[in-house]
Amino acid sequence: MDEERKPALSLYDLQVGYGSHKVLGRVRADFYPGEVVGIIGPNGAGKSTLLKSICGLLPLQGGAVGLAGQRLTHIKPQLFARQAAYLPQTADISFSFTALEIVLTGRYPYLKWWQQESAADIALARACMRYTGVEDMADVPLREMSGGQCQRVLLARALAQQTRLLLLDEPMTGLDIVYQEQIFRLTAELARVGRTLLVVVHDLPLAARFCTRLLLVARGRIMADGTPSEVLTEPLLTAAYGVPLCVTVNPVNGHRDIYTPEPDRDVAGSRAHQALLEAVLRDDERTRYGGGSGAWIDIS
Amino acid sequence: MDRHFIMTMAALLLLVLAAAAVSLLWGQMDIPADNVLRTVLEDIGLADYEPGAVPADQRAVIEYIRLPRTIVGLMVGAGLAISGAVLQGIFMNPLADPSIIGVSSGASVGAIIAIACGLTAANILALPICALIGALLAVSLAVFLSRQHGRVSVLPLLLAGLVVGIFLSALTAAVLTVLEEHKLQQYLFWTIGGLDYRTWDHVSLGIGPMLVGVTGMLLMARQLNVLSLGDVQARSVGMPAERYRLVLLGLATLTTATGVCISGNIGFVGLVVPHAMRFVVGPDHRRLLPVSLLAGAAFVVLCDAVGRVIVPGQEIRVGIMTAFVGTPYFLWLLRRAQRRGMF
Numbered sequence: 297m298d299e300e301r302k303p304a305l306s307l308y309d310l311q312v313g314y315g316s317h318k319v320l321g322r323v324r325a326d327f328y329p330g331e332v333v334g335i336i337g338p339n340g341a342g343k344s345t346l347l348k349s350i351c352g353l354l355p356l357q358g359g360a361v362g363l364a365g366q367r368l369t370h371i372k373p374q375l376f377a378r379q380a381a382y383l384p385q386t387a388d389i390s391f392s393f394t395a396l397e398i399v400l401t402g403r404y405p406y407l408k409w410w411q412q413e414s415a416a417d418i419a420l421a422r423a424c425m426r427y428t429g430v431e432d433m434a435d436v437p438l439r440e441m442s443g444g445q446c447q448r449v450l451l452a453r454a455l456a457q458q459t460r461l462l463l464l465d466e467p468m469t470g471l472d473i474v475y476q477e478q479i480f481r482l483t484a485e486l487a488r489v490g491r492t493l494l495v496v497v498h499d500l501p502l503a504a505r506f507c508t509r510l511l512l513v514a515r516g517r518i519m520a521d522g523t524p525s526e527v528l529t530e531p532l533l534t535a536a537y538g539v540p541l542c543v544t545v546n547p548v549n550g551h552r553d554i555y556t557p558e559p560d561r562d563v564a565g566s567r568a569h570q571a572l573l574e575a576v577l578r579d580d581e582r583t584r585y586g587g588g589s590g591a592w593i594d595i596s
Numbered sequence: 597m598d599r600h601f602i603m604t605m606a607a608l609l610l611l612v613l614a615a616a617a618v619s620l621l622w623g624q625m626d627i628p629a630d631n632v633l634r635t636v637l638e639d640i641g642l643a644d645y646e647p648g649a650v651p652a653d654q655r656a657v658i659e660y661i662r663l664p665r666t667i668v669g670l671m672v673g674a675g676l677a678i679s680g681a682v683l684q685g686i687f688m689n690p691l692a693d694p695s696i697i698g699v700s701s702g703a704s705v706g707a708i709i710a711i712a713c714g715l716t717a718a719n720i721l722a723l724p725i726c727a728l729i730g731a732l733l734a735v736s737l738a739v740f741l742s743r744q745h746g747r748v749s750v751l752p753l754l755l756a757g758l759v760v761g762i763f764l765s766a767l768t769a770a771v772l773t774v775l776e777e778h779k780l781q782q783y784l785f786w787t788i789g790g791l792d793y794r795t796w797d798h799v800s801l802g803i804g805p806m807l808v809g810v811t812g813m814l815l816m817a818r819q820l821n822v823l824s825l826g827d828v829q830a831r832s833v834g835m836p837a838e839r840y841r842l843v844l845l846g847l848a849t850l851t852t853a854t855g856v857c858i859s860g861n862i863g864f865v866g867l868v869v870p871h872a873m874r875f876v877v878g879p880d881h882r883r884l885l886p887v888s889l890l891a892g893a894a895f896v897v898l899c900d901a902v903g904r905v906i907v908p909g910q911e912i913r914v915g916i917m918t919a920f921v922g923t924p925y926f927l928w929l930l931r932r933a934q935r936r937g938m939f
Contacts, residue, residue, distance in 0.1 A: 353831055377834025384828045390688035391824060391879035401822045404833040412818060412882070457833065 302365040304329050304461055304492035305350070305380075311358030312342065312349035318357060319345045323518055325511065327494065329460070332487045334497045334507035336527075338537045341513045343496045344385055347463045350494075351382040363461070377405035380461040381454035385469065385496075387446060392437035395449045399425055402456030424452040428482065443470035451479065462486065464495045468502070480506040500554045504528055512536050528552060601883050604876055608890035612670070615897040619666040620658065622901050627654045635659065660795070668794040668802065669897040669914070672855040673865055675806050677892020679848040679855075680866025681873070681884050682813050685824040686841055686848070687750055690874070693867035694852035697757035697845070698734035701764040703856045706730020707786050708771045711779050721801055723786065724857035728805075731853030734760055739842065747838050749827070753845075789862035789915030791900045798858045809851030810889065816844060817881040824881070862915045864922030865892055871929060895921075 303326035310323035319342035327333055335343045348354045350361055352373060360367050363379050381402070389398070399421040400413050407413065413421075425431040428448040438446055447467055454462060464483070468476040476499070483493050484506055497503040503510060503524065510527040512520040514536035520527045533541040533554070544553045561569060620632050631650045635658045637643040676694060684692045694700070710716055710726035738760045742752035772780065813820075819840050822830045830837040852866065869892045870884065877883040899917035906912060 351832065353828060372834070373831065373836055374834035377832070382832040384832060387829065389825055389829075391685075391690070391874070393821070393825070393879050397821070397880055398825070401825060401829070401833060404822050404835060407818075409819065410815065 301328065303327055303362070304364060305494075306362035306365065306367070307350070307359065308362060308367060309359035310346075310349065310356065310361070312345050312354065313357050314345070314354065318516070320513065320516055320518075321358075323359070325518065325521060327461075327492050329490045329492050330487050331509050332483050332493045332495065332507045334495055334503035334510045334524075335513060336497055336500060336503055336510055337513035337519075341536075342516070343513050344465050346513065347382065347465050347494065347496060351380055351463055352376060353382070374405050377457060377459070379459055380463060381457040381459040383450055383454045383462070383464045383467055385465040387438070387450055389438050392439050394435050394437055395425065395430060395441070395445075395452075396421060396434040398438055398449055399453045399456050402453040405457060420458075421452070421456050424455040425449070427455065428452045429478070444472065444475040447471060447475070447479070451482070460491060462491060462493045464493065466496045466498065468497065468499065476502060477506075500528060500533075501552050504552045504554075524552075528554065601877060601887075604883075604887055605890065608887060608894065611894040612890050612897075615894040615901065616666050616670065619669065619897045619901040620662050622905050623657070623662060624904075625654070625657050627657065631655075632658055636663075639663075664796050664799050665791045665794045665900070666897060667799050668858055669791050669900050670893040671799070671802055671806050672791075672859045672862060673869075673896025674889045674893040675810060675851040675855040676862060676865040677869035677873075677888040677895070678810055678813055678885050679852040680892075681870035681881065681888045682820060682844055682848040683866070684870055685820045685881055686844055687754060688824055688826060689754075690871060691867070692754075693864075694848070694856075695761070695861075695863075695866075696754065697849065698738050698760040698764065699731045699849060699852045700856060700861050701761040701768070702734020703727040703731040703853060703861075704768045704787065705734070705764045705771075706857075708768050708775075708783055711783050711786075712771055712775060716782065720795065721797055724798065724801055727857040728853050730764075731856060732849065734764055735845070735849045735853075739845070748842060749838075750841075786860045788913050789856075789860035789918075790913035791859055791896075792911065792913070794859070802854050802858045805850050805854040809847045809854070812847040813844065813851070814885055814889075816840070816847075817885050820844060820881040820885075821879075824879070860915060862896065862918055864918045864926070865896055868922045868925055869895055872925070 305327040307323050307325045311318060311321045312323070313319040323346065335346065337343055345354065349356055360369070362368060363371075363376075368376075396418075400417065402424075403413050403417045403421065406417075422431060422434065425434060428451050430445055430448045430452060433441065433445060433449070438449060441449065447470075451464075451467060454464070462483075467479050471479070480502060483495060487493055487508065495503075495507070497507070505524075507524060510520070510522065510524050511518055512527050512532060519536050520532050528543055530541060530543050533543065539556055542553075542555055542557050545551070546553060620636065621627070621629060631654050634643065634645055634650050635655050638645060639659065680693050683694060683696065684690050686692075687696070704727075706726040706729050707723055709730070710723045715722035715726065735757070738753060738757040739748055741760070742748050742756040744752065772783065775783070819835065822833060822835050823837060823840055823844070827837050830840075855862070870888045873884055873887045873891055877887050896914060896918065899921060900914040903912035903914055903917040
């Protein structure tokens with residue numbers, strides 16, 4: 297087999313979930329170097345569960361994971377962390393560790409228990425931070441950073457692991473449009489140099505623009521696996537999200553617009569909805585300032 | 597190693613030496629400084645004076661009272677402070693302290709059993725040994741109760757430690773209600789941690805476990821950094837987080853329990869010292885642990901020395917002194933955190 301076409305990551309009939317609760321079953325897929333795979337699907341569909349199970353944070357309920365075409369039966373977590381880096385969805389750091397200290401922990405998989413980080417490790421950590429644009433914040437505690445800076449520091453930590461495989465769980469959460477696109481550009485560039493990336497994304501139009509392949513996760517399984525134009529179709533998305541979804545393609549730049557249409561209610565439905573709204577906004581004595589005089593502020 | 601850290605270590609080392617000197621100088625008997633110096637130099641083999649240069653009674657006070665007392669103080673202070681830093685790291689909670697996992701209540705049960713059974717009259721070390729066993733058993737019980745599928749997570753462990761602590765306190769209280777008056781007093785005396793009547797026996801009992809615990813914790817400072825970022829962050833770089841947590845917990849327990857056993861409950865050291873030192877050197881445990889070690893040693897010995905002379909003719913036990921100093925500091929920390937919107 298051609299070295300280039302050996303899958304970086306293979307999922308053999310994976311079954312994942314928490315305890316006795318099964319979330320996803322029969323997950324079968326091969327991921328190749330150079331791919332940016334967007335994992336999309338409704339909330340609670342099991343996107344994060346899938347990533348966590350792949351990197352061993354959750355025990356597998358069935359099936360197996362393969363790296364570089366080899367089915368793994370058992371691998372030491374430290375060795376796995378040299379192959380795959382995982383960027384968790386939330387980072388709740390308890391102490392005021394600085395950005396550089398956090399990024400340096402990405403070198404953990406390469407250090408023996410008695411070793412400390414070398415000058416080369418520190419240089420690498422700094423290079424990773426320069427790449428994600430946070431080098432000038434090396435000595436700033438992570439706690440004092442904005443969401444965007446924080447995510448870029450954690451991405452630098454994942455890069456410092458120097459792995460062929462990157463598993464990113466919603467790296468764009470809470471970021472503004474500029475940072476979102478910047479992180480996606482970085483992932484696309486990493487893919488071009490032969491890395492494999494699995495990214496959980498909620499923003500479907502962005503996923504369509506930057507991912508080479510999409511995995512639609514819903515209803516306890518992989519509902520679709522293909523290029524963005526194959527996966528982002530109205531019937532598939534409607535079935536996955538359980539509400540009607542519209543997809544239109546912008547004729548100028550080819551970007552997609554994905555949205556839910558205005559709810560189409562009949563007369564009775566509209567009336568019921570109006571009644572609900574009135575119940576929510578019901579006005580009475582207690583809600584008025586100034587003892588019901590009607591004035592918002594009663595200064596007399 | 598950066599300059600700031602080296603300077604901090606040097607300053608703290610000087611503080612430890614100063615604290616030890618003060619502790620050897622101050623006390624009920626007035627002993628001139630040169631006699632103290634002569635005795636110590638002679639004892640460690642650096643000098644040789646003609647016999648009788650230091651009066652025998654003064655020499656005895658230094659060698660059999662003040663030296664063991666100072667050394668026990670240094671050991672206990674260092675051990676409690678470094679264990680506090682490690683426990684705060686493991687539990688990712690800057691308010692964790694050695695009492696949180698049931699160490700103190702376990703030690704209390706051990707102590708009360710030793711007192712109730714009259715073992716303390718038979719051997720001076722019976723009480724510390726029983727307390728050590730009690731503390732280790734209490735933490736083992738908390739770990740056992742919080743195990744799930746062979747794993748121990750932070751929150752269940754914290755809650756199990758709390759429950760075990762409450763249960764053992766009730767057990768202690770139950771024994772207390774049926775105890776005779778003089779035994780009650782003995783127990784009360786033990787609960788307020790103190791360094792008086794410490795002998796070389798206490799030093800030799802404590803030094804082994806303390807050295808094992810402290811060395812182990814210092815060696816694992818880098819791993820503790822990764823661990824203190826949280827389970828998910830630690831495991832995502834391939835660290836077997838549960839295993840490291842248990843090992844560090846074991847080392848911290850051994851050290852704290854030994855400290856509590858040879859000196860009773862000395863509160864606030866494990867909580868306040870690492871906290872204060874984090875302001876000085878930051879959260880990196882490779883700096884925090886050695887700095888806390890020195891600061892803890894100096895803090896306890898200084899508190900003990902001040903307690904000896906602050907009220908003429910009376911002695912205020914070190915456990916009371918650390919609380920008197922620790923409480924205002926802690927309240928100040930709390931106010932500061934509130935002002936900065938951390939709560």
